[in-house]
Amino acid sequence: MSEKIHKILATVGLGSRREAESWIVEGRVSVNGNIAKVGDRALPSDKIMLDGRVLSTNYQGYTRVLMYNKPEGEICSTVDGKGRATVYERLPRLSKGRWISVGRLDINTSGLLLFTDNGELANRLMHPRYEISRQYLVRVYGAVNQPMITRLMKGVVLDDGIGRFDTVKPNLNSRSDNEINSSNKWYRVTISEGRKREVRRLWQSQGVEVNRLKRIGFGPIELSSIVRKGEFMYLNEYQTKSLFGIVQLDAIYHPEKEIYRDMRQRKEKKLRARGSNNSQKKTKNT
Template sequence: MTEKLQKVLARAGKGSRREIEGLISQGRVSVNGKVAVLGDRVTGSEQIRVDGHLVETQAESDIVCRVLAYHKPEGEVSTRKDPEGRPTVFDRLPRLQGARWVAVGRLDVNTSGLLLFTTDGELANRLMHPRHEIDREYAVRVFGEVDEAMLQRLRKGVMLEDGEARFETLKYTGGEGMNLWFHVTLKEGRNREVRRLWESQGVQVSRLMRVRYGKIEMPKNLPRGGWAELPLEQVNYLRKEVGLPPEQESKVDVNAPDRYKQVARIRKAVRKHNTRVKGAGTGAAPKKPAPTGSRGQGPKPGQRQKRKTRM
């Protein structure tokens, strides 16, 4: 069975299919020593080189479908490289061999929260397609006057420059005065859709965070810039939602939670031990005052104070 050359190289993490098509057009890709051309198909057993460097490839059936949940901070862009030199969401992800991480959609630079990555490009494409109607939930803080009539319009639908849009659900969750928090859900991922919906009503979004994708919620205690790999059960939930067969393998270490607990206990014990040692070193027992007027019997007051400062 053969596959398109650009698909094999994309799976090996050498770029998107469109980027690789550009490399092929520039004559920078070779197959078994022959310069490749657009339309070439390969079995995967060939020697494929990009700019003279041998590429390690894997058959699609050999790649385990993996999914990461990433807590995107504000300020990171959702592209692999940024011409302005800004940090990207790919910078902190674990390295892969023979595969690459594909982002499931995007979050704009000023939006934080849950962003999924997968090694399965087909899964990513299907999850992003609007026909599957997988809802995304966002926590949003808005600044401005909000009334019930406005909320009803946002629920029923308003016309944007790229067509009608609406929130599937819209719920007030807190705040006071001109700063209010809402939780909203969408079943599509148009560019800046949450912000544009609110802006259509003359209201400014001052904070936006995605908290859920389908049934996948942001893992608890996941710090900004941190990632967690989803267990097989959640991976297969996503695959089922878009009509893909279940995955049989997982790279998740099932013993990791117990090991993390053990490490946490060790760290706690070390901190407790260090606190005791430090307390003993500072002289928990009262010291006898140095005799006054005696030379060489105890440090001067200034010297004692200096020693305490160093500790």
């Protein structure tokens, strides 16, 4: 069955649908030798090229999704001209496609970031129409009272429209008495959109300063306590299907043993390549 070209490119992880559409508009995509137009469709058997390079559009049949515990100081770009660390440097390599981040966290924000090789899934998870809840732990400096919390939940005017929290609750359980009695207070907030720095801007609109911010949940996925800063963990089948469900996509998922077998085969291939290189070095030295 034919599908729109930009959707094919997104599904196999080559980019978001918006990126794929821009490539088509720029005349960089061709199908069977003909320059593609936005809205054109293609079959899996068609020869699709980007910038003159034939693309592999045979999807592996299952979707990989992982959670990453982002430390402060890393940026959510593939390359940084200033030489700063990026979140992609710690992710496993893919033999096909690429990792696509589900949204972004700014350089001073830590916590849960989801990555997938399925562009269609990533695009839907980021789309505002699905109103997916994001949960954060936030430490603010300044006086917070109930009228302020009521305003934050009812909605306040920001420079890009009305913003609001779905919930705002004190988070005191795991904090020391010294911190509880200080001017720094921890809150657990949820918000159903992902505008740039919106959590910080909402608190700043009330005259208080955010000095720590950590995302701990995205939709049905919570940051696991066993995933330390700078580490990642693949989602299991149940977690992955739950993400497909909230954005009304049919989940095509292989059993975990097939995923791990694929990972093991790629790891063994690397080890064999390393062994071959070491043998060649020894031969040269003798």
